Amino acid sequence: MAELKIIFEENAKNDVLEIFGKNVDEEGYLIEADNQMQRVLTKKGEEIHISEWAGVTNGSEEFIKSDAFSLIVLAKKIR
Amino acid sequence: MKVEMNLPSLKDIIGVDIKDILSRFNIIKIDRSVHQKVEVKEGGILCVNYNRLDINEKREFGDLIRKQAIPSNHTVIEAKAKEKTLGIKEGLPKSTDNELLEFYRTKLPPEYVDALEIAMVIRNKKQNDQQGVKELKRDVKSKYPKFGSNLCNLVSEGYFHTHFKELYESMSGEEDFEMKRYTEKIKQIVVSLPYTIFVNSYQTEEELSGFILYKLGKLQQYGTHRLLVHALNIENVKKAQDVINELETTHSVKVEYDPKRRGYMTAILRFENSAV
Numbered sequence: 001m002a003e004l005k006i007i008f009e010e011n012a013k014n015d016v017l018e019i020f021g022k023n024v025d026e027e028g029y030l031i032e033a034d035n036q037m038q039r040v041l042t043k044k045g046e047e048i049h050i051s052e053w054a055g056v057t058n059g060s061e062e063f064i065k066s067d068a069f070s071l072i073v074l075a076k077k078i079r
Numbered sequence: 080m081k082v083e084m085n086l087p088s089l090k091d092i093i094g095v096d097i098k099d100i101l102s103r104f105n106i107i108k109i110d111r112s113v114h115q116k117v118e119v120k121e122g123g124i125l126c127v128n129y130n131r132l133d134i135n136e137k138r139e140f141g142d143l144i145r146k147q148a149i150p151s152n153h154t155v156i157e158a159k160a161k162e163k164t165l166g167i168k169e170g171l172p173k174s175t176d177n178e179l180l181e182f183y184r185t186k187l188p189p190e191y192v193d194a195l196e197i198a199m200v201i202r203n204k205k206q207n208d209q210q211g212v213k214e215l216k217r218d219v220k221s222k223y224p225k226f227g228s229n230l231c232n233l234v235s236e237g238y239f240h241t242h243f244k245e246l247y248e249s250m251s252g253e254e255d256f257e258m259k260r261y262t263e264k265i266k267q268i269v270v271s272l273p274y275t276i277f278v279n280s281y282q283t284e285e286e287l288s289g290f291i292l293y294k295l296g297k298l299q300q301y302g303t304h305r306l307l308v309h310a311l312n313i314e315n316v317k318k319a320q321d322v323i324n325e326l327e328t329t330h331s332v333k334v335e336y337d338p339k340r341r342g343y344m345t346a347i348l349r350f351e352n353s354a355v
Contacts, residue, residue, distance in 0.1 A: 004164065005101055006148055007153045008109035015109055015129035016155060019141040031333040035097035061145070066160045068167065068218040070195045074154065075168040 002058050002077040013050060020061065024050050030063065042070070088341070100125070100143075101153075108158070161202065161280050168209045170203035172196060177239060186262060194223050198234035205235065231271035241334075242277070243268075246311055249342040264345070267337075274298050278310035278319045288322045292330060295350060308346040316344045323348065 008016045017023060022040055023033045030040035030048045039047045040063050054066035057074060064070050100107065105123035113128040116136070120126055132140060144155060156164070172180060174198045184192050201215050219227040233239060243265055250261050268275060276294060295306050310319040320339075323346055326332040333346060333352035336344065 001152065001155045003101075004156055004161050005105065006107045006109075006144065006153050007158045008155065008162050009112065009158055011111040012109040012129060013157070015111065018137075019129070019144055053157070054164075055154060055156035056149065057154040057156075058149055061149055066157065066163065067222065068163075068200070068215045069193060069222060071160065071164045072167050072171075072197065072200070074156075075164050075171060078164070079167060 001079050002074060004078055008055070013053070016056075020056055022063075099116070109155075163211070163214065166204065166208060167215070170200035172199045172203070176203075179244075182244065184257060187265060188262070190223060191226070191266070194219050194227055194230050195234065195239065198231045198239075202235050226266070226269045229269050232272065233269060238277075242311060246343055247313065249340075252342075253314070253317055253340070267345070268307070268309060269351055274303055274305060275307040275309055277307060278315040280315065283320050284318055287318060288326060291322065291326065291332075291348065294350060295332070299350065305347050305349045308348060310342075310344045310346075311342070313341060316341065319344060319346065 014024070017030065018033075021027060021033045022030050022066065023036070025031045025036060025039070028050045030050065030053060032038040032040065042048060043062055046065065048063055048065055052065045054064045054071065056062065057064050064074065103123075104125040105121070106125065107128045108120075109129050110126050111128055111130050113126040116128055116131045118126045118187070127140065129137065129140065131193055180192065180196055180199070183195060187195070197215060197219050201212050204215075205210055212235075216228065216231055219231055221227075223230075246264070247261055250256055250264070274294070276287075276290060282290070291306065291308060298304065298306055308319055308323065310316045316339075323332070323334055326348070327334060332348050333351050335347045337347060338345065
C-alpha cells in the first residue's frame with residue numbers, strides 16, 4: 001500500500017528534484033543532474049515536463065506524471 | 080496556522096527513523112514559503128524549508144527521504160497531485176464497473192479501455208466535483224484527442240453500460256460474427272459521435288424524421304455532410320428504416336448502410352447535393 005504523507009508545494013519542486021539528484025533542462029524537462037543529456041523517463045518511457053510532474057513513488061524511485069492515467073495507478077495503491 | 084510550541088530542532092528530525100517522525104506528525108511538507116528551517120502547523124504537519132537547510136542538513140534530510148521513506152512505501156507527491164489522486168480514488172470503478180471494464184478489455188483496443196476507466200471515474204465523480212471532473216476530462220482529451228471526449232460523453236450517458244453491451248449480444252449471435260467487426264463498430268460510433276443519432280424507443284417516426292433533418296441541416300452548415308443513424312433492436316431498426324425510406328423520396332436524402340441487419344443498423348445519410 002502506498003502512503004501519501006510526504007508532500008511538497010509547487011514552490012519546492014526544484015528542492016525535491018535536488019533531493020533525488022535531478023534537474024531541469026532548458027526546455028523544462030526533468031534530467032539527471034549529473035548527465036544533462038539524459039532525460040528522466042516514466043516507467044512507460046515518457047519524458048516528463050516540470051509542469052506535468054507529480055512526484056516520486058515508492059519502491060524504485062519511479063517518477064510519475066500528474067495526468068489522470070498516471071495518478072489512477074497510484075490511487076489504486078493507497079489506503 | 081503556525082503553532083509556536085515544542086518546535087523540533089532539525090537534529091530531532093534528521094537521523095531519526097522515518098516511521099518515528101511520521102508517528103509524531105501526520106504529514107511532512109516541503110515548502111519554501113516557510114520562514115524557518117522547520118515549523119509545525121496545526122493538524123500535525125511538519126513543514127521543512129529545504130532551501131534554508133545547510134549542506135549537511137540537506138544531505139541528511141535527503142537520506143531520510145530517499146533511503147528510508149521511499150523504500151518503505153512512501154510516495155513524495157506534489158500537493159495538488161495528492162488532491163487529484165485522492166479524488167480519483169473516490170471515483171474508482173466499483174464492482175459492476177469493473178465487470179464492465181473486463182467485458183470491454185477483450186473487445187476494445189487498450190487505449191479505449193484506459194480511457195473508459197477514467198471516464199467511469201468521471202461519471203462517478205460528476206455530481207460533487209465539477210473542477211476535478213473538468214481536469215480529468217481534459218487529461219483524456221489531451222491523451223486521446225480523436226476519441227477521448229466523445230467516449231467520456233458516451234460513458235456519462237450510459238451507452239457503455241447498456242447500448243454497446245446489447246449491440247454485442249446482437250452482433251455476436253450472428254453466424255459470421257467476428258470480434259473485429261464489433262470493435263470497429265464501437266470505434267466508428269465513438270469517433271463519429273458529434274454526427275451520430277441514436278434511435279430510441281421513445282421517439283415517434285415524426286420526431287425521428289424531424290431530428291434527422293435538423294441534424295443534417297446543422298451539420299451541412301458546419302461543413303460536415305454526413306450523419307450516422309444508429310439503431311439497435313428490431314423495433315428501432317424498423318422505425319429508422321421506415322423514416323429513412325421516406326426521407327429518400329421526400330427530401331433527397333442519400334443513404335448507405337454499414338451494416339443493415341435485423342437487430343441493428345448504422346445508416347450513413349447525406350443530402351443528395353452534398354459533397355461526399
